[in-house]
Amino acid sequence: MDVLSDVITVMRTGRPRSALAGWQAPWAQEFAAVPGSAGFQIVLRGPCWLLRPAADPLPLAVGDVVFRPHGAGHILADDPATRPVAPACHPGDPRASDGYVAVTAPDTVTLCGAYELGTDRAHPLLAGLPDLIHLPRPAELRGTVDLLAAEMERPRLGTDAIVPALLDTLLLHILRTWLDRSETGWAAAVNEPATAAALEAMHREPARPWTVATLAARAGLSRAPFARRFAERTGQPPLTYLTWWRMVTAARLLRESDAPLSVVAARVGYTSEFAFATAFKRRHGVAPGRYRTGYSEIQ
Structure with a gap:
């Protein structure tokens, strides 16, 4: 296999998890840190903000992808001033189950997910990634995101096999897109x-x-x-x-x-x-x- 495929094959363990979540304003949800994992947030409807300690609030628009390669905690909110609810084992945590969190007439809908990674075999390509990767409306991921969201919202025969495959595809797309856009470190090595x-x-x-x-x-x-x-x-x-x-x-x-x-x-x-x-x-x-x-x- 090529280097990126090898990296994921070696490090991935367990079963990736994902969920759709709907939110009504005012809302703010704290997502706890999950050591030994990598997680993503994708905005499917409505704007929101991503909040992190010691960092400026990051506005997110529909189609934006946020990847946390080291499992760091964060907050999603309709406004930086909204007080978040206590952290929990959120839908994207690999310890949780796949699912759809239904909310009537949501202002914002997000697709979140997480992957378990073998820290004892951490590849320097992933270890060297920044704490946050923000991909504004990446066209390369659109097809995979649409398929994954559809499977999560309307589970059918085969969904249990399709969702993990799409999550692995999404992870590769996220990393490949970032590597294509970066010019330092391991991005420079593989390019x-x-x-x-x-x-x-x-x-x-x-x-x-x-x-x-x-x-x-x-x-x-x-x-x-x-x-x-x-x-x-x-x-x-x-x-x-x-x-x-x-x-x-x-x-x-x-x-x-x-x-x-x-x-x-x-x-x-x-x-x-x-x-x-x-x-x-x-x-x-x-x-x-x-x-x-x-x-x-x-x-």
Whole structure:
């Protein structure tokens, strides 16, 4: 898979949740912080405001998308001066159930949702995102938002399967739209051809015995300029990132398959099971066999 798809596949856990909510003025709802999650708010009808501590009130219009990649709390309100109700396990919290909060003749309707993320395998692409991503009326998301809202408002046969798929699609669209519009950090890494080529190579073939020289050749640069550019874009040297990605991939294989440790080791580039176990324990703090056993016990 490509880098962004890999990032989501590795980090996503549990089942994403979403809900439609209708509001009548005056209204204000506090949404509690949910550590280990990412959440969004989309305005479907009527304007509203997003309020955060130590930040100016943010006016939101119909079609606006707000993404909180680190699960921070916030308030939605019809007016910054309206007093919010106490925070609760809101509809978009991954601990809640999907649903539609019906209000007669609502002034504002929002679509909210949340995703559970594995913080033990947090990719630097997501870890480096700002606390708030505001996408004013992104045309790229319109189709997915309309489909999701329709399924939430009028559940039918297949809705239980369609909604999670649309939520995953929406998450990818949000991140891709932000990456397309940003020019710093990991956005620069995945949009810059040389760095992107090296990242794609490592993600597609983690078992290959990559060196800085072979990655530089894949990127179309000489060794030193490539290493410098990769580190500037991603914040770490290429082989450091490769080792990290191999260990994250190995952890996923241990969680999701019963393949022998020797097979897992080979699939992430280790011919020696001992060398693999040493590298895995250095990264995850536990031996691969114990990691698999511990994960199985909590399922």
